[in-house]
Amino acid sequence: MISTLSFGHLPPGAHARLSISSSPQSSMSSSSDSPMDTPTFNSNETSLPDTQTEPRIDSRLGSDEIVPKVEERELLLADVKPEPVSDEPPISPTEPIRVRRGRGRPRIYPPRSPTASSKATKARSKTGCTTCRKRKKKCDETRPFCLSCQKNNIHCEGYKPVELWKSGKERAAEARRQSLDIKFELPPLMEGVENDLDRVLLQHFASRASCVLTLQGDQPTNPFTKILLPMALKHEGLMHSVLCLSASHLCSLSPSQDYEDRQTFHRGKALQLLNQDLARHKTGGGGTMIYEDSNVAQILIHLLHSICDGNTSGEYRMHMMAAERIALTQKSQNPEFQTLFDEFFYYHLIASRITSLDGTEIPMMEDFNLPFQVNPETAALIGVSDGLFGFISKISNLRRKIRARIDNHLDPTMDYEALIAAHAIDSALRAWVCPQTPGTARYTVSMLYRQATWVYLYRTTKESRPHPFIKGAVDDGIKYINELPAEGAIQSNVLLPLFLIGCAAFEVDQRLEINRAFSGLMASTGLGNISFAKEVVDRIWELMDADDSESWDWEKIINGKGWDFLAT
Structure with a gap:
C-alpha cells in the first residue's frame, strides 16, 4: 500500500x-x-x-x-508579484460609479450613492452685488450694476472693492506703519486762515502788500497792519478780504494757479459774508443803513483789490459808490480808522476822474481843500492831506467843460469862465507850500505831485503840440522821479504823477526815461494796473507823433478801449 x-x-x-x-x-x-x-x-x-x-x-x-x-519564513520584496494591469480606461471623476446590485429584496433604506456622498457642498458666492447679498438673492454679477436689480427696479448698490489677502505678518506691519504715519492737524488759529497757503498770504500782506498801498512802510506806523489787520483777526469776512487782496498781489508778482484759486475762493467768501452782514444791519434815523467798521474796511479792501488785480471793467465803481454813501452819512467812533477811510476814499475818488469820462463834479471847498483834515506827518498818501488833490479835482471839472464845448463845436473852447478858472488854479498852485521836510523822500514825491498837477493843467488848456514850457515841466518831473528811491513804500504813490507826465512827453529822450520809470515801478510794486496805464501812454505818443489834436484826451482813448480802471 x-x-x-x-x-x-x-x-x-x-x-x-x-x-x-x-x-x-x-x-x-x-x-x-x-x-x-x-x-x-x-x-x-x-x-x-x-x-x-x-x-x-x-x-x-x-x-x-x-x-x-x-x-513560515520571512517574506521578501522580490517574492511579491506586481498587480496585474487592467486594459480598461480609468473611471472619470465626473462619471458615476456603477455599483453591482446584490441579489434579494431591496433594503428599506438603501445606502447613499458613493457619488452623492463624495460630492462637495457648493459654497455661497461672495462676489455678488451688495443689494443681492442683502436680499439673499442670486446675482448675475453684471457690472457696474447687476441686471437682476435693474429687472426688479431696485437700486443696485454696486460691488464691494476686491481686497487682497494679506498674511498676519503683513497686516501687523501695515498697522504699525499706519500708526507711525498718523498726524493730527491743528485747528486754525484765526478764522479764514485755513491752510498753509493762507498763512503765506497773510504773511505776504503784512510784510509786502500793505507797503505798496501806503507811504507808511514801517510795520508800527503802517495803517493796514496797525488798524485793519487787528480788525481782521476778529472778523472772518474782513480776513477773507485781506487774503484775497494778498493773493491778487502775489499773482501780479509771480502768476500761479494756486494763488488764483485762493484769490477766487477768498473773494467769494468775503462777498458772501459781507452781504450777510449788510442784511443784518439795522437802519438809523430816516432809514439810513449803518455800517460797522469791519464792513467799511471790507469795502475799502475790495476797492484796492481792483487796483492790484488790474481790473479794467470798472469793478471798483461799485465799491466806490458804497464808500461814498458811507462817507456822506456816517462817521466811525474810531478816529484813526475814520482818518484812514477818508484819506483812501477821497484819494481814489478824485484819481478816478483822471482816467474816466464820469461827468459828476466833486464838491470842493473854495480854498481847494477837501472837507476833512489829515495830518501831513501821518498821511498814508500824497496829495490828499496837503491840498494838491483839491487842485486836481478843479482841473478835472474844467477838463469836462472844455470837452463838452469841443463836442458841441463851440468856439472858442476856452471861454471866459474857463480862463478865469485856469488862472485861479495856476496862481494857487504857484503859491502852494510843501508841508514836508526838504531833503526827504516825502518832500520829493510831494514836489513831483505839484509838477504833475501843473502838467495836467497845461494839457487841459493848451493845444496838443510840443512847446518849451511843457518840455521844461516834463524834464523837471523826470528829475523828481529819478531822485526817488528805486525801492520802498514811496513808490506806491508814483503811478499817478508818472501817468500824467508821460502823457505830456513829446520828446524821444523823455520817453526813454518814462519807460524806465514804468519798468522800475512794476518791479517794485507789482500792481496789475500799471501795464494798462503804460499802454494808454504808448497810444498817446502815437497820436502825438501823428500831430493828432485828440492826443490830449486820454479819457476818450481809455473809454474807446472799453476800459475803466484806476491809475493809482
Whole structure:
C-alpha cells in the first residue's frame, strides 16, 4: 500500500512541498532507523491550505499518521508579484460609479450613492452685488450694476472693492506703519486762515502788500497792519478780504494757479459774508443803513483789490459808490480808522476822474481843500492831506467843460469862465507850500505831485503840440522821479504823477526815461494796473507823433478801449 502525504502548495518562499511514500512493511516499523524509512519527495502530492499551521491527522492514514507543522519564513520584496494591469480606461471623476446590485429584496433604506456622498457642498458666492447679498438673492454679477436689480427696479448698490489677502505678518506691519504715519492737524488759529497757503498770504500782506498801498512802510506806523489787520483777526469776512487782496498781489508778482484759486475762493467768501452782514444791519434815523467798521474796511479792501488785480471793467465803481454813501452819512467812533477811510476814499475818488469820462463834479471847498483834515506827518498818501488833490479835482471839472464845448463845436473852447478858472488854479498852485521836510523822500514825491498837477493843467488848456514850457515841466518831473528811491513804500504813490507826465512827453529822450520809470515801478510794486496805464501812454505818443489834436484826451482813448480802471 502506497500512501502519499503532501503539503499543500504554499506561497513562494514560504515552505517547500514534501511527499512521503512507504510500504506496508515500512509502516509497521516506522520507528526504525533504517535509511529506507527516510521520507522522499514526490511530484504527486496533495496541496495543503496556506493557512494550516497546526498538525492534523489524516483520516485516510489512521491515527498514527501526523502532518507536521510548517513554520513560515520571512517574506521578501522580490517574492511579491506586481498587480496585474487592467486594459480598461480609468473611471472619470465626473462619471458615476456603477455599483453591482446584490441579489434579494431591496433594503428599506438603501445606502447613499458613493457619488452623492463624495460630492462637495457648493459654497455661497461672495462676489455678488451688495443689494443681492442683502436680499439673499442670486446675482448675475453684471457690472457696474447687476441686471437682476435693474429687472426688479431696485437700486443696485454696486460691488464691494476686491481686497487682497494679506498674511498676519503683513497686516501687523501695515498697522504699525499706519500708526507711525498718523498726524493730527491743528485747528486754525484765526478764522479764514485755513491752510498753509493762507498763512503765506497773510504773511505776504503784512510784510509786502500793505507797503505798496501806503507811504507808511514801517510795520508800527503802517495803517493796514496797525488798524485793519487787528480788525481782521476778529472778523472772518474782513480776513477773507485781506487774503484775497494778498493773493491778487502775489499773482501780479509771480502768476500761479494756486494763488488764483485762493484769490477766487477768498473773494467769494468775503462777498458772501459781507452781504450777510449788510442784511443784518439795522437802519438809523430816516432809514439810513449803518455800517460797522469791519464792513467799511471790507469795502475799502475790495476797492484796492481792483487796483492790484488790474481790473479794467470798472469793478471798483461799485465799491466806490458804497464808500461814498458811507462817507456822506456816517462817521466811525474810531478816529484813526475814520482818518484812514477818508484819506483812501477821497484819494481814489478824485484819481478816478483822471482816467474816466464820469461827468459828476466833486464838491470842493473854495480854498481847494477837501472837507476833512489829515495830518501831513501821518498821511498814508500824497496829495490828499496837503491840498494838491483839491487842485486836481478843479482841473478835472474844467477838463469836462472844455470837452463838452469841443463836442458841441463851440468856439472858442476856452471861454471866459474857463480862463478865469485856469488862472485861479495856476496862481494857487504857484503859491502852494510843501508841508514836508526838504531833503526827504516825502518832500520829493510831494514836489513831483505839484509838477504833475501843473502838467495836467497845461494839457487841459493848451493845444496838443510840443512847446518849451511843457518840455521844461516834463524834464523837471523826470528829475523828481529819478531822485526817488528805486525801492520802498514811496513808490506806491508814483503811478499817478508818472501817468500824467508821460502823457505830456513829446520828446524821444523823455520817453526813454518814462519807460524806465514804468519798468522800475512794476518791479517794485507789482500792481496789475500799471501795464494798462503804460499802454494808454504808448497810444498817446502815437497820436502825438501823428500831430493828432485828440492826443490830449486820454479819457476818450481809455473809454474807446472799453476800459475803466484806476491809475493809482
